[in-house]
Amino acid sequence: MQYKSQAVAKPYFVAAIGLFVGQIVFGLVMGLQYVVGDFLFPAIPFNVARMVHTNLLIVWLLFGFMGAAYYMVPEESETELHSPKLALILFWVFLVAGALTVLGYLMVPYAKLAEMTGNNLLPTMGREFLEQPLITKVGIVVVALAFLYNISMTVLKGRKTSITMVLLLGLWGLAVFFLFSFYNPANLVLDKFYWWWVVHLWVEGVWELILGALLAFVLIKVTGVDREVIEKWLYVIIAMTIITGVIGTGHHYFWIGTPGYWQWWGSAFSALEPIPFFMMTVFAFNMVNRRRRDHPNKVATLWALGTGVMAFLGAGVWGFLHTLAPVNYYTHGTQITAAHGHMAFYGAYVMVVLTIISYAMPMLRGRQANSNKSQVVEMWGFWLMTVSMVFITLFLTAAGILQTWLQRVSSTPMPFMQAQDQVAIFYWARELAGVIFLIGLVVYLFSFFIKGEEKAKA
Amino acid sequence: MSESFTKSTARNIFWGAAVFSFLLFLALTFDTTAALPKRDNRANLTPEVVRGKHLWETNNCIGCHTLLGEGAYFAPELGNVYIRRGGDFIKAWMKAQPTGAPGRRQMPQFNLTEEQLTDLVAFLKYASEINTEKWPPNIEG
Numbered sequence: 286m287q288y289k290s291q292a293v294a295k296p297y298f299v300a301a302i303g304l305f306v307g308q309i310v311f312g313l314v315m316g317l318q319y320v321v322g323d324f325l326f327p328a329i330p331f332n333v334a335r336m337v338h339t340n341l342l343i344v345w346l347l348f349g350f351m352g353a354a355y356y357m358v359p360e361e362s363e364t365e366l367h368s369p370k371l372a373l374i375l376f377w378v379f380l381v382a383g384a385l386t387v388l389g390y391l392m393v394p395y396a397k398l399a400e401m402t403g404n405n406l407l408p409t410m411g412r413e414f415l416e417q418p419l420i421t422k423v424g425i426v427v428v429a430l431a432f433l434y435n436i437s438m439t440v441l442k443g444r445k446t447s448i449t450m451v452l453l454l455g456l457w458g459l460a461v462f463f464l465f466s467f468y469n470p471a472n473l474v475l476d477k478f479y480w481w482w483v484v485h486l487w488v489e490g491v492w493e494l495i496l497g498a499l500l501a502f503v504l505i506k507v508t509g510v511d512r513e514v515i516e517k518w519l520y521v522i523i524a525m526t527i528i529t530g531v532i533g534t535g536h537h538y539f540w541i542g543t544p545g546y547w548q549w550w551g552s553a554f555s556a557l558e559p560i561p562f563f564m565m566t567v568f569a570f571n572m573v574n575r576r577r578r579d580h581p582n583k584v585a586t587l588w589a590l591g592t593g594v595m596a597f598l599g600a601g602v603w604g605f606l607h608t609l610a611p612v613n614y615y616t617h618g619t620q621i622t623a624a625h626g627h628m629a630f631y632g633a634y635v636m637v638v639l640t641i642i643s644y645a646m647p648m649l650r651g652r653q654a655n656s657n658k659s660q661v662v663e664m665w666g667f668w669l670m671t672v673s674m675v676f677i678t679l680f681l682t683a684a685g686i687l688q689t690w691l692q693r694v695s696s697t698p699m700p701f702m703q704a705q706d707q708v709a710i711f712y713w714a715r716e717l718a719g720v721i722f723l724i725g726l727v728v729y730l731f732s733f734f735i736k737g738e739e740k741a742k743a
Numbered sequence: 744m745s746e747s748f749t750k751s752t753a754r755n756i757f758w759g760a761a762v763f764s765f766l767l768f769l770a771l772t773f774d775t776t777a778a779l780p781k782r783d784n785r786a787n788l789t790p791e792v793v794r795g796k797h798l799w800e801t802n803n804c805i806g807c808h809t810l811l812g813e814g815a816y817f818a819p820e821l822g823n824v825y826i827r828r829g830g831d832f833i834k835a836w837m838k839a840q841p842t843g844a845p846g847r848r849q850m851p852q853f854n855l856t857e858e859q860l861t862d863l864v865a866f867l868k869y870a871s872e873i874n875t876e877k878w879p880p881n882i883e884g
């Protein structure tokens with residue numbers, strides 16, 4: 286660790302991992318409810334578990350992004366953070382707000398929660414991923430702005446690198462597009478149209494800039510390849526992201542009341558969206574092959590390569606699978622979507638956050654890398670989680686293909702609930718893979734507590 | 744990548760691409776906005792429908808169901824449920840939940856009043872009349 290103030294990243298990373306555990310537990314609850322429909326009913330209805338699962342995911346990824354920024358920006362800018370104190374205050378505000386929101390979901394009926402938290406003043410709740418009460422949403426904006434102020438001031442007073450520029454652009458974009466979550470017209474089509482300006486323009490737009498910046502930073506560190514080369518790649522990748530991903534939003538405008546021409550625009554541009562993900566994979570492998578040093582942190586390199594591969598598979602391949610309008614006509618809103626959502630989120634955003642944590646955590650704890658023993662255990666965590674996620678995706682894809690066939694393609698279409706019964710075996714298999722994922726996560730956590738002989742001081 | 748292709752070239756390409764893409768996206772958004780009145784059934788956005796949408800949101804129906812294919816995949820598509828089942832069935836259904844059938848997926852009881860049920864049905868009817876380019880492929884959603 287080169288700058289004292291980088292230390293504020295540590296609580297962010299710890300909180301991120303803690304919330305990750307919570308996310309997976311609720312995932313397993315839902316996975317069981319899929320096959321044992323009355324499990325935990327009415328204490329935790331499916332929709333409540335789902336809100337907790339997805340909102341925890343988003344919140345812990347945001348913790349990860351913020352921690353990453355606090356770690357990277359001082360080092361890139363070659364100066365201390367503008368205000369470490371502000372960063373710590375924001376940490377507690379965000380954590381408490383997040384915890385209260387989740388408790389609210391679990392303890393209070395949703396309609397009551399909406400009433401209590403001012404949803405009647407400005408209705409924003411009850412839409413997928415944007416379920417947070419108004420006060421939480423406002424809180425997110427306040428924390429995001431104060432965070433951006435802190436980071437931007439640091440960049441302004443120090444060295445400006447392409448990596449920090451791209452990171453800042455991504456983070457500002459994240460905050461700006463979140464503002465569309467406050468726009469919820471009564472007109473359902475308009476509501477849905479702008480809902481995607483948050484969701485799609487996040488994961489297939491500005492978040493990809495953050496992803497690229499984090500990956501580039503870690504690759505510079507672990508490979509020692511010339512910054513000029515890495516930053517050139519970064520710009521080309523994000524240029525492709527924007528060219529394909531912005532108009533690619535149209536792949537969500539096929540069947541929600543928007544004009545038919547979106548079937549052409551959306552299919553054509555989103556079909557090209559795998560390109561930037563493919564470039565990221567090539568980029569990661571290329572840089573590691575051309576490495577100028579052998580960094581002792583082997584497992585961070587593994588995570589970085591894994592991110593490239595899995596993001597390409599989850600977002601690129603599984604995205605392409607259902608992005609052409611004639612295919613999407615049949616697969617829209619089925620388990621195929623869930624399969625893709627899981628592998629893409631895991632491969633791109635979960636893995637990149639675990640990459641930066643894997644690289645930065647040892648530094649924050651005063652060493653260049655963890656002991657060999659600890660790294661080997663972390664690698665077990667990597668493989669267990671990643672392989673189970675591949676299986677979760679495959680089982681959901683199988684369920685999705687059958688569901689699509691039985692319910693949508695067949696000349697004697699089967700009702701939804703009946704079709705679900707037919708594919709139950711795959712839901713059981715998904716749940717089993719999910720349990721192994723959780724075991725992998727526990728192994729991963731365990732690796733943090735393994736001492737072993739220490740490597741050279743940072 | 745070759746040496747003559749420099750970082751600043753790459754950066755300029757990025758900015759050019761970003762500006763161009765967003766302008767094109769905005770242009771398409773304007774065109775869509777102009778085309779929507781003919782497609783989005785706004786003529787039928789009555790006060791009941793508006794209240795119905797509010798009920799839809801504040802009871803988090805989207806946490807189990809899809810609506811026009813978006814949402815959760817745990818329970819049936821409701822964008823066309825008005826056509827599939829009709830208003831009376833929907834009201835009776837809402838009153839009869841949960842089924843309590845052992846092992847079967849459960850839907851909570853929301854304790855809505857008769858008036859609220861009418862609003863909800865109005866919203867589901869409105870949603871079913873949006874021009875969705877013939878999606879879903881059949882009545883089962």
Ligand code: HEM
Nearest residue numbers: 488536555558600604605607608617618622626629630633
């Ligand atoms: C890391 C990047 C990505 C993430 C995290 C991601 C995640 C998701 C998620 C969570 C959904 C479900 C949204 C909902 O609940 O309605 C979704 C839908 C979709 N994604 Fe992605 N995605 C990514 C990249 C891509 C790419 C590159 C493509 C195309 C090549 C793509 C194509 C689609 C399509 C077509 C849908 C709509 C599915 C439907 O009709 O039900 N995604 N994505």
Ligand code: HEM
Nearest residue numbers: 312313315316622623626627630631635719722815816817
């Ligand atoms: C490991 C065990 C896991 C299980 C059993 C599980 C299960 C589930 C279930 C049942 C749903 C709801 C699907 C529906 O709407 O009907 C869901 C949604 C979701 N989960 Fe997981 N999950 C797990 C792990 C994860 C992980 C690691 C991630 C992040 C990478 C993740 C991200 C998501 C997302 C983004 C959604 C919303 C999907 C969509 O709308 O398409 N889950 N999960």
Ligand SMILES: [Fe+2]
Nearest residue numbers: 485489534536
């Ligand atoms: Fe998308």
